Amino acid sequence: MNRRTGRARPLLLLCLVAGLAAACSPGDPAAPAPATSAPVTDRSAPPARAVVTERTVRVAGVPQGYQAFIEFADARHGYALFSDCPTNGPCRGGLLFASADGGATWQPRPVPDRDGHNLQLYVDGPQQLSLWSETNGYHLSRDGGRTYTFAREVPRDHRAATGVPFGVEYTSTEAVLTDYRTGKPVPLPDGYQGGGATVTRDGTIWLTRFDKGRETARSTDGGVTWQRLAVPEQPGRQLFALFVRVSPTGDAWLIGEQDPMSSLGGGTSLLGGSVLKGTGLPLVWQLTGGAWRPRPIEGIREQPNHPYSVAPAGSGLLAIAGPEGVGYLADRYVAVPGTPRLDWIGVLPDGTLFGRQNVPGRIHLGRGDGWQREWVELTLM
DSSP states (O other), X not given: OOSOTTSOOSSOOOEEEOOOOOOOOOSSTTSOOOOOOOOOSSOOOOOSSOEEEEEEEOOTTOOTTOEXXXXXXXXXXXXXXXXXXXXXSOOEEEEEEEESSTTSSOEEEOOTTTTOTTOEXXXXXXXXXXXXXXXXXXXXXXXXXXXXXXXXXOOHHHHHTTTOOEEEEEOSSOEEEEETTTOOBOOOOTTOOSTTOEEETTOOEEEEEOBTBOEEEEESSTTSSOEEEEOOOXXXXXXXXXXXXXXXXXXXXXXXXXXXXXXXXXXXXXXXXXXXXXXXXOEEEEEEXXXXXXXXXXXXXXXXXXXXXXXXXXXXXEEEEETTEEEEESSSXXXXXXXXXXXXXXXXTTSOEEEEOSSTTEEEEEEEETTEEEEEEEEEO
16 A cells, blocks of 8 residues: 555556665576665664654644645655645645755645645655646645646656656556656566656666466566566465565565455455555565565554554664554564554655554654654644
8 A cells, every 4th residue: 555545546556665676687597697675784783762743833824623644756856735625525625835954844835736636746856746636637746845846647757756766557457567768567577567666867667467376577687688586485364465575675575465354354355446554464475585584463463454654764674553553574574662653654755654544634754764763743734
């Protein structure tokens, strides 16, 4: 799941993660072996207690009753869209604000489609964002929301400006992995489709498959050659999703979302298009020495059919958010007392952990690396 929870997304975007270490991706046995990420094993001990600063900011000029939807591009640069959202109808109206100091202060920005139906905010970089409404399409900005250009669909040059050269474009019948620089489809290996691709900022492409044997494929040359990696079996339920996540420092993880548990303890398949939530702990593999290694989540008791989310935290750690709170997968699951309890967790391109609770106008930022982090609980009013 992505970090823009709580709002329907009109645009299905490619998973975008930061900086995988460069690797050769051979297409024949004579090619040299690829460089691969490996977990950091000399990590420091977990802190005795997490450092959390609570910050509540009343933003000037916002009418009472408006709710803030908050997005951050990195630890310092964030945007907040305030809208009037009735309980039984779409959000209407919109006031946009920008912050360049981690949410301490906020400056107003123009909204060209303020009265658009169900106005939504998407942030793709410190200065790059888009506003979308059901009635009028997209307004795109590359200067922090100071000026906009209008488009019915997001053009390739706007997507390419994020620094990622490839992405998924959707036709009426299929998802096409596209080179934004040329507009041409990326050639895929047999048995793979482009819809679930993950692309890092160095242009590395990851594909996954799990219907006829679990496997991943990786390319570092735009799809000219591919390296296939088998995924070892591990105990668990049937998967309905499999995707790669990479930390900004290059730690690569493979995440398998399991079918929810039935009342009899078995798996139940999800219907196409259903909402991802309440499916229990995922299956996890870590890329070590050029191969996927199963990483069972030991030290935590799974609560069936509850929502869990994960994010690569750096230093060979995986952050896990669930009903128990937030902890980290090291050799086993480790909880850090005082860490904010989050309903969802993700990672920003600079390594900052970004989390949400089911509280309007509130987000959490965890600056640092691994489990050594300083957290800010930010609430806008």
